[in-house]
Amino acid sequence: MKIIRAKNLGFCYGVKRSLAMAQKEYPLPVYTYGELIHNKRIVDMLERRGIKAINNLSRINSGTIIIRSHGAPKEIIEEAKEKGLTIVDATCTFVERIRKIVSEKYSDGYKILIFGKKDHPEIIGINSLCDYSAIVIDSEELPELNFSDKVCLVAQTTASAEKFHNIINKIRKCSLKTVEIFDTICYTTMERQREAELLSQKCDKMLVIGDPKSSNTSKLKDICVRFSSTYLITNADELKSIKFNVGDNIGIVAGASAPTESITEVIQYMENNYTEAQNEEFLQAVDAVGTNGKLKDGKRMKVKVTAADEKGITVNFGVKIDGYISADEADLNDAYNPDNYKPGDELDVILLSAKAEDGLYRFSKKKVDKIKEGDKIVDTIRNGEIFELVVDRETKGGLIGKLGTYTVFVPASQIKEKYIHDLKPFIGKTLRLTQLEIDDSKRRIVASQKVILERERKEREEIFWANVIPGVIVNGKVKGISKFGAFVSVDGYDCLVHISDVSWTKFRSIDDVIHTGKKYDFVVLKADREKGKVSLGYKQLQKHPFELAMENHPVGSEFVGKVTSIMPFGAFVEVEPGVEGLVHVSEASNVYVKNINDVFKVGDEVKVKVFAIDPDEKKITLSAKACMPAPTEEEKAVKAEKKESKPRAPKKREIVKEDDSEWSDEDTGNNPFAELLKDLKD
Ligand code: SF4
Incomplete structure (x- = not known):
């Protein structure tokens, strides 16, 4: 019988995250809104720790509510807020x-x-x-x-x-x-579904581990039944009622909420009861004694204790000559105690030499214990759990290390995502590995770090793309600046802030606004997964200068600003960097101004009053005249003189006269555009 496990077993990202969040300290009592995950074992475990699943908040007035990975209706979250509960949002x-x-x-x-x-x-x-x-x-x-x-x-x-x-x-x-x-x-659902389909096509029977209430587990079952006999099981006990045939290929997949313990139990049950390794071990034991009575060095055997003293244990294994385990070969931790060995106890030992010495066969129990300890570690990694390995040496095409009594080989192609040619730097380093193949008879494991790195990268990628929705704010580090924008790393992914999205105001270099090596908040403007491109904006999170201008200089306020440019109809004065207001020529002075250049020049600092703000048109009307005292009689006379010396064409004046009240010189101050029109008419 062959047992084939899917690559993706165990909790998914969202379940792991919600469980990790539930383990933290919160104000008591702690509840989960609904079962944290669809798995009785986990729900029971949480209950034992005092975390209870509830379906409404009617009786809850204090403590903490954990929102599970499925999320919760908005009314529940609002109700929890109103009640002042601590909300732990574990929504995936x-x-x-x-x-x-x-x-x-x-x-x-x-x-x-x-x-x-x-x-x-x-x-x-x-x-x-x-x-x-x-x-x-x-x-x-x-x-x-x-x-x-x-x-x-x-x-x-x-x-x-x-x-x-x-x-x-x-x-x-x-x-x-x-x-x-x-x-x-979600990506984990898609991967598990794809694996279930492929595995069920080449297996006679499929075991789907998970809770029947779990949606993703049911989907796996639906896929598998199309191609092979499928059993949805929650634990190893349920395997007893399934009839397996010699030579069957058995596939194992698991839902995203199936705990590692359940998966390990199922795999161990299957391996202990049906795999070749079990049979091989049995044959080895028989072979050790041999049908012709010959013994072989290094074979594992079962022996029975006949006596034990300070020096060691005497054993018998069904032949005339007794065996002996010296005290230093009796205990893995060198803590041999003869009182722990009673006549009749069965011991698992290794034959040190097939030649009897001093009339006794020598055995070691310590060596078997060491093997068993190695076995224990190996058992925990059988379903793909990550383990650590210190690299001892390099060999042709890979790295070698020891895990218990197993030799672990990591091919050069499985160290990183790219092939590694120079293996030396890895000697003495610790690798995070997952097993690709375990050969119990040869005590060899082939393992990969690449599989983990690929999986983690994919997981990061999925989370990244799930988060970069236009409008969402992300934090990123500026990695570099070019002529057309800044490259920003968000969770390890390169995104671009186009130069036009850096600032609302003019700047000489992007470095004047954001600095390489520093972290900032950005807003996602566009995300194109197919092209792998994400555009971010920085200026969009900064106040628009016009808003600042409105806040700092409301209508009626006065300030001193710099003249930035001059037009025939008036002068523009800086209100805030990037925002200018217009001082119409009629508002430039408390006396008549024929030519704006007579009053202002670029760079002058002038005191102005805010007359009007039009947020829709983004226009600010200013007056310098309003900040000046009323003209003296003398100034008025000069003004009148200037007026006299300015003949006008009668026809045009007639036209002007039609609306004389609005166009008189005295009134132009109330109409900022009157002078402009007058100039044009002239
Ligand atoms: S959405 Fe996917 S990753 Fe998140 S909890 Fe559900 S199955 Fe797990």
Whole structure:
């Protein structure tokens, strides 16, 4: 019988994260909203630690509520806030992504279509964000949709990837004006489903480990039954009722919430009862004694204690000559105590020499114990658990180290994601490994670090892409600056801040605004997973200078600003860096000004009063005249003189006279554009 395990077994990222969060210290009592994960073993364990699962908050008035990886309806979160509970939000990043998409699209007027189970807690939580208006479908049948509908399609994180892609193809063919599709099935679900499909195609029987209530476990079962006899089991006890045949290939997959203990138990049960290793060990033991009575060095055997004293243990193994285990070969920790060995006790030993010395065969129990200890470690890594190994030496094509009594070989191609040619630097270093192959008979393990690195990179990638939704704020480190923008590393991924998104105001170099090596918050502007490109904005998180200008210089306030440019109709004065206000020529002085250049020149500092602000047009009207005292009689006379010396064409004056009240010189101060028009007419 061959047992083939899927590569991805054990808790997924979201489950591990929620469990880690639940282990921390919080104000008591601590509750989880619903079962933290769909697994009785874990729920019972949490209950033993005093963490109780509840389905509503009606009786809870203090303490902590942990929101599980599925998320919770928004009313529950609001209720918890109102009650002043400590909220620990363990909603999985991938679920959070759907929640953000749905909230945003719903407020943009989209109809929300979800592929998933209507009564699943993840879907109930998501549906609450669009006021329970979502259409939830759990088959490939599309609901009736109108051409004019704006539709947003998402999927439950644990939905069937195959079915969802069929739905996507169907909806693309519908004549809808607007449809936005988000593939929100989480990567761990997709990988496990793909593995389940491949494994079940080459296995006679499939064991799906997990809780029947778990959505992703049920999906795995649905996939496996299509290709082989499938059994959904929660623990090793349930294996007893399954009939396995000699020569069967047995595949093992597990749901994302199946604990390692359950998986290990199942694998150990299968290996102990059905694999060749077990048979081989048995044959070796028989062979050690041999049918012709010949003994072989180094064989493992079972012997029975006949007597024990300070010097050692006398044993018998069914032949005329007794065996002997000296005190220094009796105990792994060199703590031999004859009182622990009673006549009749069975011991697992290794024959040190097939030649009897002083009329006794010599055995070692210590060596077997060492092997067993090695076995114990090896047993914990059989289902892919990560283990550490100190590299002893290099060999042709890889690295060698010892794990208990096993020799571990790491091929050069399995050390990093790229092939490693120079192996020397790894000697004495510790590698994090997962086993690829364990050969118990030869006590050899082939292991890989590359598999872990690839898996972790993929996990980081998935989390990264789930988080970079336009509008989300991320923290990143500026790695470098070029002519067209800044390269920013967010969780190890290079993103670009285009030069136009660095600042609202002019700058000489990007380095004047953000500095290489420093960390800043940025907003995601665009994320294109297919092209692997993410655009970030820095200026979008800074106050727009116009907002600053409005805050610092409200209507009626006065300030001293610099003249930045001069036009025939007036002068522009800096209000805030990047924001200018206009002092119309009629507002430049308390006396008549014919030419603005007579009063202002670029660089002058002038006191001005804010007359008006138009936030829509982003215009600020200023007056220098309003900050000046009323003109003296003498100034008025000069003004009158200047007016006299300025003849006007009668025709034009007639036209002006039509609206004389508005166009008189005295009144131009109330109409900032009057002088401009007058100049144009002149
Ligand atoms: S199955 Fe996926 S979405 Fe669900 S908790 Fe695990 S990683 Fe998160």
